[in-house]
Amino acid sequence: MVPFAGYEMPVSYPSGIIREHQHTREHAGLFDVSHMGQILIEGDHCAEILETILPSDLISLPLRKLRYSLLLNEQGGILDDLIVLRTDPDRFILVVNAGCKHQDLQHLKTTLGNQLNISMVPGNSLLALQGPESASVMQSLGQQVSDMGFMQNRDMNLADIACNVSRSGYTGEDGFEISVEDRLADPLAEILLADERVMWAGLGARDSLRMEAGLNLYGQEMNDSLTPLDAGVFWAISKSRRPDGRQPGGFVGSEAIFDALSRPQEKKLVGLVPGGRVPLRGGVELLDQADNPIGHVTSGGYSPSLSHPICLAIIDSRHSAIGNTIYASVRNRQIPTTVSTLPFVKHRYHRVPDNLKK
Amino acid sequence: MKTRYTEEHEWITQNDDVFTIGITDYAQEQLGDIVFVQLPEIDSEINKDEELSCIESVKAAGEVQSPISGIVLEVNNDLDGEPELINDSAEDLGWLCKIKCTDHSEFNSLMDAHQYQAFLRQLS
CATH class of the missing domain: 2.40.30.110 (Aminomethyltransferase beta-barrel domains)
Structure with missing residues (x-):
């Protein structure tokens, strides 16, 4: 166990990083990512208002769809990277890094708190099932997921446990991130692990999988003095929000980033x-x-x-x-x-x- | 043949003036899957507490300091292609190197197996 953003987290389970990694690439690995923050944002004109700080096209984001996005400072530096999910027309959930979540919440409240209701979602655990066999594991728990694309979200019961499930992850593999009430997280993990295709995997395998997939980690490839251009995540800025888009700029950091683009x-x-x-x-x-x-x-x-x-x-x-x-x-x-x-x-x-x- | 242990979790086995050095099973377990071992050069002279080897695991790099002073006689070249030998057999096939040393006082001052076991119990 190692301290990680205020949590005690396993670097690996007894099978070791390499086996956990390979098992995830070949079958399915189960990661406890409950340390990540889930921030709920709601209120009238939520999408328009969130677009003043996130460089993503949120007005046209379909319901139950996820998008990778960034929190930026005025200089275009990256404060955090996150997933934004639209649950209702005027309700969004941001899934943010554990180490940044309290400061993200503060930042969001300071900048948008007078227009929107912003709060940390309490009492939820997050389990990530990742790997090529994760869809068939979900199927054997009674869920048909073949019509669910990557970066889509759905409420579903897994073995009678109510879950909110996103088809997403950070390993480069197909997979699911399952939000579940804290008291049901253990039983759900037990049910998933009873399937021989599923194995616990820790922080070490999570890191080697995301590195192979060329995915950035906040604090390593990204920090508040690096712009999305420096960190290779300019793609996270929606086409419509770029200088040649139909709704260019208008988000915190856009001027600095557009300026950098011209050099x-x-x-x-x-x-x-x-x-x-x-x-x-x-x-x-x-x-x-x-x-x-x-x-x-x-x-x-x-x-x-x-x-x-x-x-x-x-x-x-x-x-x-x-x-x-x-x-x-x-x-x-x-x-x-x-x-x-x-x-x-x-x-x-x-x-x-x-x-x-x- | 006598075997001694250090608080840095190395083992040293004596055969006359030749000492074989490796890391203990406890150490390999702490390091996790080992992916690379840097070994000293043959004939190089090494002093006690100087870096003898660097063992890189998937998690981290671990330095091995020499528990004794002497001349490097032989290194375990099998570790080049199979660094995981240390995970599989830390206290036998996963040895690191052999050092020639005529002054046995440094070796004799180290822990014996009983003392090392007691030291491990105190860690947990």
């Missing part, structure tokens, strides 16, 4: 594959051929799926071409490291077959 990009998030077997960890400095510092590793470790080390790094964009060699210095050894395409492992999210689309 050559200085920093870039890249994937790296170190030569050899030494894992490069977050914080390791990266150098060009002439030993000039050009950035650092933001997350790094061993990839159980690829059986070699991988990293995410933010570097001087002049060195960011795919295939370029840069250097890392570890314990006085120079390790040549190749810039490579992201994600390291292809995403396998569920798309609803055409014949099931409504």
